[in-house]
Amino acid sequence: MKRLKILFTLFCFLGLSLTAVAETVWYPLPKEAYQFGKIYPEAQKLLYAFDYGHALVYERLLLKKGAVSNPQKIEHEILSEIMKILKNPPNVKIDEGDIAPQYVYTFPLVINLFDWSHLLHQFVLDVLAVSEDRGSAMIARVKEIFAQYKANKPIAITDVCKTMMFMDGHYFSKAFRRTFPSFNLLIWSYHWFQIKLYEVLMRPTKAERDKGVSETITKFWELISDLPDSAEFDMMPETAKEAPIFIAAFPRLAPAFDNNHMLHDIISDILTSDKVLVSSFREEGMRMGRMDMDPNAFKSNVCPEDTAGGAHE
Amino acid sequence: MRLRAFRLFILATILTAHSVLADSSVFYRDLVLKVRQSGSFKVPMPSNGDLSFSYEFKFSNAKFEKPLFYDFFLDPDKTKFYRHFWDKIFFQDGSYLLLGGEKVPLTCIYVNGQDNRFSKDTPLIPDFVLKVYLVANDFTCMGPINPGWPSNGGRKEMWDTYFYFEIRDPTIMLPTESKIRYRWTEFPAVLVDPGGSMRGSVP
Numbered sequence: 001m002k003r004l005k006i007l008f009t010l011f012c013f014l015g016l017s018l019t020a021v022a023e024t025v026w027y028p029l030p031k032e033a034y035q036f037g038k039i040y041p042e043a044q045k046l047l048y049a050f051d052y053g054h055a056l057v058y059e060r061l062l063l064k065k066g067a068v069s070n071p072q073k074i075e076h077e078i079l080s081e082i083m084k085i086l087k088n089p090p091n092v093k094i095d096e097g098d099i100a101p102q103y104v105y106t107f108p109l110v111i112n113l114f115d116w117s118h119l120l121h122q123f124v125l126d127v128l129a130v131s132e133d134r135g136s137a138m139i140a141r142v143k144e145i146f147a148q149y150k151a152n153k154p155i156a157i158t159d160v161c162k163t164m165m166f167m168d169g170h171y172f173s174k175a176f177r178r179t180f181p182s183f184n185l186l187i188w189s190y191h192w193f194q195i196k197l198y199e200v201l202m203r204p205t206k207a208e209r210d211k212g213v214s215e216t217i218t219k220f221w222e223l224i225s226d227l228p229d230s231a232e233f234d235m236m237p238e239t240a241k242e243a244p245i246f247i248a249a250f251p252r253l254a255p256a257f258d259n260n261h262m263l264h265d266i267i268s269d270i271l272t273s274d275k276v277l278v279s280s281f282r283e284e285g286m287r288m289g290r291m292d293m294d295p296n297a298f299k300s301n302v303c304p305e306d307t308a309g310g311a312h313e
Numbered sequence: 314m315r316l317r318a319f320r321l322f323i324l325a326t327i328l329t330a331h332s333v334l335a336d337s338s339v340f341y342r343d344l345v346l347k348v349r350q351s352g353s354f355k356v357p358m359p360s361n362g363d364l365s366f367s368y369e370f371k372f373s374n375a376k377f378e379k380p381l382f383y384d385f386f387l388d389p390d391k392t393k394f395y396r397h398f399w400d401k402i403f404f405q406d407g408s409y410l411l412l413g414g415e416k417v418p419l420t421c422i423y424v425n426g427q428d429n430r431f432s433k434d435t436p437l438i439p440d441f442v443l444k445v446y447l448v449a450n451d452f453t454c455m456g457p458i459n460p461g462w463p464s465n466g467g468r469k470e471m472w473d474t475y476f477y478f479e480i481r482d483p484t485i486m487l488p489t490e491s492k493i494r495y496r497w498t499e500f501p502a503v504l505v506d507p508g509g510s511m512r513g514s515v516p
Binding site: 028105112116282 | 449474496
């Protein structure tokens, strides 16, 4: 028996040395994968619609680069298209490459980062949705998923807090929100919706969580009911502010999510700014993507998540 | 006493096997690192319409600690076999595929190789066949096939753009049978200049 153990250990040693480390495909999927959509289909479909909306805006901006003489008109046109999608959202997760082939081709690293990060977003929602209580088993499971995410270093966005200068401190920054204020507020409303879902899913009972998700959906529709006036955001919604209970449980997830959201805004600015040539898109996308992965780039010394206990997580 | 000797024999066999496997791993990794790090090619078209393209890359970290391989035996006595091996190594940022004035980032190399030294009895069959993919736009080097497809969505194949060629002679590492896949569309290509360096290293 002892000999068998030795043999088994040796074979394990040989096998482990061949383990792969980098994947955009989460394989095998967590057992909770996409269960959030079964419990909260309306919210899940909105999340699918956001993916569609993001990709659609990026593709249009890319294809119309240098040919936008009337931004308000373009904004109005695309906004009305997106509203139709939001009101009749898809039932399935659509491949971004099908909606926005040029965008996907132009920003390969950023797409890898987004894809991997969006899987983390989804699976955390799934775990929160299916867990009976908010106890240690659920917390451990979320941390397990997060550890799996972080282990994939070639495409993991850092979970170290960055200052807002990461988003707003470049030569092309704020171009998107100045040129297309309604689009920008729509995207910030998406981000608010995602963050808020995490927060309400931390409520102790299923009834309270159901109510919270329903209220979040209602509030989201209010936010985008009359853009740009209906959404009151002066700045990108931050997880620390919008989801304090969630942060207390998962301090390091918040920066990981915020850094993803900031990168979305950065790409919007790159696509909109007159200061960035089309021929530089790929290079700038790579540069910004690498910064988003780098824990030292634009590192914040004031990180609410650290005081919540995440510094030693 | 006999039992102890038997145990020692089993243990020694395993340790020797591990040592042989480790040696082979080093050998195959070394072979992959000899792939030429630059080259120029073209897709021949009539009326001077050739599509010229080139590549240049620098190796970064390997995706696998060691190349993967297995032996496929050709007879019941296990005297003849050929060996399949696979390896993936990331490229440093700045590696590129240049086509149509566009620099597409090359992100990794994937090699699907066959070692025929233990099976052949004719010089007409090459000792090695390396099927080389210089992969663009995939910073995870996940492909060529999406492992969870179709249940995890997406496409069956992972790579929209790559440069493929085969190497049949490790002494010159000449790219042959080349083709380029550009955003899912494939074109056969021919060599213009095999490029310089034949030796890289993993940092």
